[in-house]
Amino acid sequence: MSAPAGLSREMCDMVIQTLQQVVGRELPDSRILDLDQNDECPEDLVRHLLSPDVGLHLIFLPEEYGGLGGGARDICRVSEVMAGVDLGLATTFLAILLGTDPILVGGTPDQKQKWLSRIATGEAIVAYGVTEPEAGSNVASIQTTAVRISDAEGNVTGYRINGAKQFITNGGIADIYTILAKTPDGPGFFVVERGTPGLAVGRHEDKHGIRSSNTTGVLLEDVEVPQENLLGLVEGQGLKQANAVFGYTRLMVGAFGLGAGQAAIDRALAYGKSRIQFGGPLVEKEGYLLNLLVEPWIDLAAGRAHMDAIALRIDEGNADMGTEGAISKYWCTEAGNRAADAAIQAHGGYGYTREYMVEKIRRDVRITTIYEGTSEIQRSIIAMYRWKETVRSKGAYYEEMAARMDALHGDYPEVGADLIARSLRALNTVITGMHQARRTRHQMVMFTFADMMSRCEVAYEFASRAGSLAAEGDASAGTEGAMSRVFAIRCAAATSYAAHRCVLSLQDAEENADSAEAMLGVVAELLPPAVYTGLWLHMAEVGEHLKQRD
Numbered sequence: 001m002s003a004p005a006g007l008s009r010e011m012c013d014m015v016i017q018t019l020q021q022v023v024g025r026e027l028p029d030s031r032i033l034d035l036d037q038n039d040e041c042p043e044d045l046v047r048h049l050l051s052p053d054v055g056l057h058l059i060f061l062p063e064e065y066g067g068l069g070g071g072a073r074d075i076c077r078v079s080e081v082m083a084g085v086d087l088g089l090a091t092t093f094l095a096i097l098l099g100t101d102p103i104l105v106g107g108t109p110d111q112k113q114k115w116l117s118r119i120a121t122g123e124a125i126v127a128y129g130v131t132e133p134e135a136g137s138n139v140a141s142i143q144t145t146a147v148r149i150s151d152a153e154g155n156v157t158g159y160r161i162n163g164a165k166q167f168i169t170n171g172g173i174a175d176i177y178t179i180l181a182k183t184p185d186g187p188g189f190f191v192v193e194r195g196t197p198g199l200a201v202g203r204h205e206d207k208h209g210i211r212s213s214n215t216t217g218v219l220l221e222d223v224e225v226p227q228e229n230l231l232g233l234v235e236g237q238g239l240k241q242a243n244a245v246f247g248y249t250r251l252m253v254g255a256f257g258l259g260a261g262q263a264a265i266d267r268a269l270a271y272g273k274s275r276i277q278f279g280g281p282l283v284e285k286e287g288y289l290l291n292l293l294v295e296p297w298i299d300l301a302a303g304r305a306h307m308d309a310i311a312l313r314i315d316e317g318n319a320d321m322g323t324e325g326a327i328s329k330y331w332c333t334e335a336g337n338r339a340a341d342a343a344i345q346a347h348g349g350y351g352y353t354r355e356y357m358v359e360k361i362r363r364d365v366r367i368t369t370i371y372e373g374t375s376e377i378q379r380s381i382i383a384m385y386r387w388k389e390t391v392r393s394k395g396a397y398y399e400e401m402a403a404r405m406d407a408l409h410g411d412y413p414e415v416g417a418d419l420i421a422r423s424l425r426a427l428n429t430v431i432t433g434m435h436q437a438r439r440t441r442h443q444m445v446m447f448t449f450a451d452m453m454s455r456c457e458v459a460y461e462f463a464s465r466a467g468s469l470a471a472e473g474d475a476s477a478g479t480e481g482a483m484s485r486v487f488a489i490r491c492a493a494a495t496s497y498a499a500h501r502c503v504l505s506l507q508d509a510e511e512n513a514d515s516a517e518a519m520l521g522v523v524a525e526l527l528p529p530a531v532y533t534g535l536w537l538h539m540a541e542v543g544e545h546l547k548q549r550d
Contacts, residue, residue, distance in 0.1 A: 004073075005071040005315040006069070006071020006315050007059070007074045012059075012073075015056070018054060019049075019054075023082075023089070032085075032086050033355075035086075035212040036088075036212060036354075036360050041214035042089070042212060049093075051122045052121070055068075057122070058070075059074055059075060059078055060100060062116075065116035072248060073315055075251070075255075076251055076254075076308070080255040080256070080258050080259035081259060083256040083257075083258070083263075084259040085263075087365060088209075088212030091367070092170060094249070095126070095127055095168075095213075096125060096126045097252065098128035099127050099174070099176065100116070100178075102128075102238075103231060104116070105241045106231040106237055106241040106244075110228075111232075124175040126175070127168050127174035127178075128168070128177075129179040130142070130242065132144065132164060133164060140239060146182065146188065147161075149224065158224055158229075159190065161181050161222075162223070163220050164202065165179070165202075165219075165220075167205060167217075168218045169213055169214065170213075171216035171218050176193055176194070177192045179220065183230075183235040184235065185235035186235055186239070187236065188231065189238050190225055190230055191225070191229045192225055197223070198221045198223035200220075200221070201216050201219070202219050205217075207367075208363055209363035209364040243322075248314070248325075250373065251310060251325050253371065255307060255332070256365075257303070257333035257336030257337070258307070260336050260361050261335060261339030261365060264344075264361045265300070265339045267347075268343035271346060271347055273547070289543040292346040293342070293346065294542050294543045295342070296339035296342045297483075298487055299335040299339065300336070301480075302461075305464075305465040306458045306462065307328045310324040322385075324457075326378040329372065333375065336365045336368060340365045343361070344359065344362055379446070379451070380447075382449075384446065386449070387435070387446070390431045390435075398431075401457075402422075402428075403421075405424065408467045414485060416459075416485035417463045417488070419489060419491065420491060423459065423495040426523045426527055427495060430499045430523065431449060433515065434502060445502055445506070448498050449502070451494075452495055455491050455494055458491075459484075459488055462483070465484075466484035479541075479545045483542055485534075486535065489538070495523075495527060496527040496531075499519075499520065503516050
């Protein structure tokens with residue numbers, strides 16, 4: 001079996017160390033807060049990070065075009081670290097990756113050589129031009145057009161592009177734009193370079209957060225590009241090319257949620273240790289520790305376990321990871337938002353002031369549930385594909401996962417795999433029952449499915465990771481096992497609640513009462529109140545671990 005794609009652990013560590021050294025020197029908290037206050041993008045720092053001295057973007061590029069050939073795991077690690085420093089800066093690099101991806105995915109060898117080599121040298125900031133005023137998550141509804149330009153013999157020599165793009169990260173500082181436009185045979189991506197006549201930067205967006213990223217409109221008025229600037233040289237491939245990058249980029253945004261959320265909760269932990277109230281540090285108060293620190297900490301750790309597992313599968317060559325990527329993005333970004341919110345609460349009144357970084361982090365991380373597909377889009381994707389797979393497999397999809405949890409529980413009972421198996425079987429029961437009752441046409445049913453599916457699949461990967469650490473005798477196995485057990489208990493409780501909500505919220509008193517009672521009877525048998533046993537004890541164990549952290 002060949003080794004997974006990507007860098008060695010040591011090489012990735014070196015990239016991260018270089019990143020931390022540069023941004024630690026160039027971006028102290030005081031400058032980060034000034035950039036936020038002034039709504040300013042540090043273009044000088046961005047270009048320095050792209051320069052041959054640092055070459056941070058090279059992790060995104062294949063070796064044959066001057067890059068390092070980083071894999072999904074490497075990109076997730078670097079993205080989490082970068083977001084922990086400043087999510088605006090991280091978003092700038094997300095846009096560079098996004099703008100480069102259509103070239104990587106759809107470009108001909110000559111096109112890749114021409115533009116990727118230039119990007120690799122660090123001389124070009126890239127922007128991804130897809131979103132429009134009337135086309136956000138629905139990419140297929142773009143209005144920007146690319147009309148053929150032909151010579152006297154009728155041969156296509158170029159295209160004339162007209163339209164407007166909105167919310168374009170790097171829009172005002174980019175050297176290269178990859179623009180999605182409708183050709184006569186369907187959408188296609190075009191490379192448009194800065195300075196091309198008719199290309200103009202639109203209004204600068206005054207954003208709620210990530211204010212250190214440059215976000216503008218991009219206007220195209222009779223912009224003429226040669227035919228060789230159509231990526232792939234074939235019209236109508238744009239949507240396929242756009243969809244091909246989502247597995248990576250959704251994981252990357254999930255990593256942003258983890259990085260920002262972890263940075264916020266790390267600051268809250270430090271504050272709780274130093275802040276003395278009622279005769280002792282806040283971190284010694286049970287409610288403060290368990291509610292505001294332990295719970296979000298575990299949610300982030302669970303999301304990281306899921307993201308790592310999916311990134312490894314991508315690096316191993318599994319191409320169809322769209323639903324898994326959606327789960328990672330949905331869980332990790334929502335968990336990051338909850339963690340940042342808890343961090344503000346943990347700081348009390350200070351957390352609500354701009355002087356404290358947690359206030360900025362909370363504003364920044366909000367975008368992660370919106371860009372690269374909103375949480376609602378992710379829930380739609382998750383529910384649709386997992387519902388279809390459950391029906392197609394007659395329940396085998398989740399039953400096989402449950403059986404693997406049964407086996408894991410036999411080897412390592414401390415990780416909570418038994419409760420995850422029960423939750424997966426309860427999920428199966430609800431999906432099958434609601435399908436048979438023809439309730440899946442309701443979006444709220446599907447959204448509730450997605451919540452259950454996401455939590456159960458994240459729990460599955462978290463327990464699997466905890467079991468692997470226990471098998472290896474890793475020093476962190478005890479804490480990971482306790483965190484996994486807590487997450488499993490909360491997963492069981494959330495699955496039971498969601499099942500009742502799903503089954504009863506659309507039901508009249510007499511309608512399908514027998515089938516509803518039967519469904520919920522199975523759920524109650526699988527997930528009785530006893531699933532809560534030991535929850536706070538296990539959380540306290542994790543809390544003791546957090547108190548010992550430097």
